[in-house]
Amino acid sequence: DSGVTQTPKHLITATGQRVTLRCSPRSGDLSVYWYQQSLDQGLQFLIQYYNGEERAKGNILERFSAQQFPDLHSELNLSSLELGDSALYFCGSSPEPIGGANVLTFGAGSRLTVL
Amino acid sequence: GESVGLHLPTLSVQEGDNSIINCAYSNSASDYFIWYKQESGKGPQFIIDIRSNMDKRQGQRVTVLLNKTVKHLSLQIAATQPGDSAVYFCAENMWVDSSYKLIFGSGTRLLVRP
Numbered sequence: 231d232s233g234v235t236q237t238p239k240h241l242i243t244a245t246g247q248r249v250t251l252r253c254s255p256r257s258g259d260l261s262v263y264w265y266q267q268s269l270d271q272g273l274q275f276l277i278q279y280y281n282g283e284e285r286a287k288g289n290i291l292e293r294f295s296a297q298q299f300p301d302l303h304s305e306l307n308l309s310s311l312e313l314g315d316s317a318l319y320f321c322g323s324s325p326e327p328i329g330g331a332n333v334l335t336f337g338a339g340s341r342l343t344v345l
Numbered sequence: 346g347e348s349v350g351l352h353l354p355t356l357s358v359q360e361g362d363n364s365i366i367n368c369a370y371s372n373s374a375s376d377y378f379i380w381y382k383q384e385s386g387k388g389p390q391f392i393i394d395i396r397s398n399m400d401k402r403q404g405q406r407v408t409v410l411l412n413k414t415v416k417h418l419s420l421q422i423a424a425t426q427p428g429d430s431a432v433y434f435c436a437e438n439m440w441v442d443s444s445y446k447l448i449f450g451s452g453t454r455l456l457v458r459p
Contacts, residue, residue, distance in 0.1 A: 232388065263447065273389070273434060273449035286444035320388050327445060333379070334447060336388035 233257065234337035236321050242343045248309040251340045255302055255323030261285070262304040263334060264296055267318040279304055280327055311344045318342075353432060355454040364422040366453045368435030373416060377438035379447070380409060380420045384431045392420070392433075422455075430457045 233256035243249055255262050264276040275288035279298035290296075293311075298304045308315060318341050322334040358364045370378065376397045381389035395402045395409045395418075402409050408421040418435050435450045 232390075234388075265449070272451045273436075275446050275448055278444075278446070286446050287442070288446060322389075333391050333394060335391065336381075338386075338388045 232335050232337060234321060234323050234335055236319075236337035236340050238340055239338065240341045240343075242345065243311060244345055245311055245313060247311050247344075248307065249311065249342065251306040251308070251319050251321075251342070253304045253306070253321030253323075253337060255304070255321075256335055259323035259325050259335075260302065261324045261327050262298055262302070263322040263324075264290075264304070264306050265320045265322065267320060267339070268314075268316075273320070276306070278327070285327060308342070311342075313344050316342055316344045353452050353454045355456060357456045357458060358425050359458050360425060360427060362425055364420075364425045364429070364455060366420045366422075366433050366455065368418040368420075368450050368453075370416050370418055370435065370437045370450070371448075372437060372439045372441075373413070375437040375439045378409070378411060378418055379436045379438075380407075380418075381434045381436060381449075382429075382431045383434065383452075389434060425455075425457050427457050427459060430455055 235254040237252045261280045263278045266274045276290040277296050278286040282298050293309050296306045318339045320339045322336040324334045379394040380392040383389045393404045393409050406423045410419045432452045432454050434452045436447050439448050
């Protein structure tokens with residue numbers, strides 16, 4: 231157990247729908263990262279939060295949004311889902327933004343299937 | 346975190362041999378690099394990291410080498426074991442669009458033959 235908790239583990243939904251993925255970081259970690267892992271693209275950086283504030287953005291679609299709450303858990307909202315959004319979504323956390331001794335620890339992921 | 350289906354380069358080694366996994370990174374200004382291991386059904390797991398002011402770092406059975414001249418990173422695994430079979434990703438901490446981002450490479454699948 232990495233200490234990073236992601237729910238749900240599996241989610242099957244239809245095109246056009248909206249889903250929310252949840253991440254609880256390791257105790258004491260202030261920074262949360264979201265990544266998408268598709269079959270043909272490896273791990274793609276989506277967005278990073280630090281202590282409730284957005285810190286960095288990757289190639290996150292406008293249909294996707296995220297936030298980090300005061301208790302430091304984070305949610306990734308995916309709307310108007312398309313078949314191509316089917317992927318594994320990973321959340322990682324670190325004490326501070328990456329660098330130095332701050333290693334990014336990942337959860338087990340949420341597998342989204344869009345039918 | 347299943348990687349089945351990814352069209353990854355594959356390294357096949359005999360159990361007990363040493364493995365070398367290579368990675369070319371993209372940004373000469375990247376200051377921090379990490380190797381991750383991803384087993385089937387799991388999230389990426391930290392193996393070892395190295396800062397840009399170093400050229401070598403050793404862990405337990407693993408060594409990371411950094412060659413900044415050619416922007417190349419390698420992971421050496423000594424006495425490879427069946428449990429080392431996984432997909433290995435390098436990641437670089439890159440300054441892009443006014444912020445640092447941890448960007449992953451495409452990965453290499455390591456298969457250990459018994």
